[in-house]
Amino acid sequence: MVITREDTRAGTALLLAAAPAGKGCLIDAASVLPALAAVPPSTLTGTAAATVIELADPLDPQTVLTRIRAAAATAGPLSLYITGQLHLDHKQRLVHLALARTAPATLRYTGLPWHWLAAELKLRRPGTTTVVVDLVADAEAWQRLGAEGIGLGYGTRLYGRVAPPPPRRTVAAPAYLAACAAIWRSGARPPLTQLHEQAAARAGVQDALLLAFDAPPVHHLPLDNGAEPVRHDRPPVMAPPGPPAGAEAEAEGPGADPHPAILAAARAGRHTEAASIAALWESTALRAHGPGSMQAIHWLEVRADLARLAQDAGRSCALWMAAAEARLASHQAPDHEDVEAAVDRAHHQWEQLHDPALARSLAPALTALRRRVPGRRRGAIEAIQRQIENVHSTSAGPE
Structure with missing residues (x-):
């Protein structure tokens, strides 16, 4: 589904919902797409005009990568809404987003490596990309994320949650993104940090890993030459100060x-x-x-x-x-x-x-x-x- 409005300030939103079919499914990812699709496109992108691309249970990681790459190549603001489940491949121990045909034995070939996504977004101008996720991790991926976290690198806003695997024979719901959609459909337009807090509270995120990384503004001025590190002698020191009053x-x-x-x-x-x-x-x-x-x-x-x-x-x-x-x-x-x-x-x-x-x-x-x-x-x-x-x-x- 592609919805386009003509405007010089067009943004792009990509809605990606993916999960394996059958008993390997941990989250009913696609169930949130109708709610997100009912949100005005301009709300999803934060711009006056918007293009919305929807990928529901895609089969092939190369196809997904192509769509992400095309969206990342746009000049305007980019928002990605991703719901699905994360797994570790057994050989390289890398995090993958499972797709519709993914099985444990074929994860490396049928899942989308998380670092592919990070690599595409890294090429964009800092501060122009927002990623909102509602993910479930299997036991191995959850252990890895608990120790190392998950991110998309410098310059990309990342908000949302990653939940641990649900009980056996249970399929989780993307309650965090559903809460975001419900807040927007009520007419409210809170800043992203407030939306994150409200959605997390509505979804009930006990034991989940909450993600709230904002991208600092970076001013780009004309520069004739390149740059690389120089030496300076005031190292930053993090001490745990007492809490400021307030x-x-x-x-x-x-x-x-x-x-x-x-x-x-x-x-x-x-x-x-x-x-x-x-x-x-x-x-x-x-x-x-x-x-x-x-x-x-x-x-x-x-x-x-x-x-x-x-x-x-x-x-x-x-x-x-x-x-x-x-x-x-x-x-x-x-x-x-x-x-x-x-x-x-x-x-x-x-x-x-x-x-x-x-x-x-x-x-x-x-x-x-x-x-x-x-x-x-x-x-x-x-x-x-x-x-x-x-x-x-x-x-x-x-x-």
């Missing part, structure tokens, strides 16, 4: 400090869990105190340091830049210790990038921020420019 206390009551649990999850390698908890607390702080409040900025910085611990330097850099911009917008001076620390940490994470294209995309925003916040060490802007020139010459290769 949203946390109002939501949970006094003594309820989430920082130890977040830090423990991150140190155990459960990075998705840690980031999800922090994102939910940030949402609470935003509602209670506003986006410019110190409470909200605190949780933004926590998420930045969690990205560092997860070795996602690009996301950490962008989040630290967003934190510095928020502090400046709240009238903190450019030489304020916390502003300088945020910029120094953004710079440090930029130095850790091994992807020249990603480094180039972040360099203009970092340079502009450095001009406003030069910091205590001289030559920071010049260091960025030198590295940009170095990578340009390295990328060009020998003549």
Whole structure:
């Protein structure tokens, strides 16, 4: 099904519902498609005009990849709504989304590898892609996700839930996406973070893994040369500070400090869990105190340091830049210790990038921020420019 309206701001939504037929089915994935199809297309994409593509129980992973690739090639905002079940292949131990013909013995050939999806979305401009999932994992995949989490990389918003396998002879329902559709059909249009919380509450997500990753805004300015990491000497340090007064206390009551649990999850390698908890607390702080409040900025910085611990330097850099911009917008001076620390940490994470294209995309925003916040060490802007020139010459290769 394709629904198109003419508009210069067209977005694209791809609805993918897939599950094996027969006794291998863990979730009635396609049951939510009529509810989503009844939602105005512009609501699914957040744009004035929209194209909606529906894939119901597709058979072939190459066909699915082709449709995802075509959708990812569009210039406008892209929203993917995915419901189905996840499995690990026995040979490479990679996560796959099962399709209609998938069986345990044929998963590698009949399922969609999750990293295929991540690779296609990685090519898009950061901040233009949103993925909302309602997934069930089999026992092996659930164990893997509990330890390592699941993600789609820098620049992609990822919201939703992954549930553990249902009891034997039971087929789960995509209750999270059904709740999203019900909220939209009621006429409500909450921001994505609030929609996530409301849908999770309606669906009842006890024991499920909640996903709430927002993509920080990245400013793209003209850049003549490339970029690669440079050295700088203010390493970011995540300490579990006491909870700031405000949203946390109002939501949970006094003594309820989430920082130890977040830090423990991150140190155990459960990075998705840690980031999800922090994102939910940030949402609470935003509602209670506003986006410019110190409470909200605190949780933004926590998420930045969690990205560092997860070795996602690009996301950490962008989040630290967003934190510095928020502090400046709240009238903190450019030489304020916390502003300088945020910029120094953004710079440090930029130095850790091994992807020249990603480094180039972040360099203009970092340079502009450095001009406003030069910091205590001289030559920071010049260091960025030198590295940009170095990578340009390295990328060009020998003549």
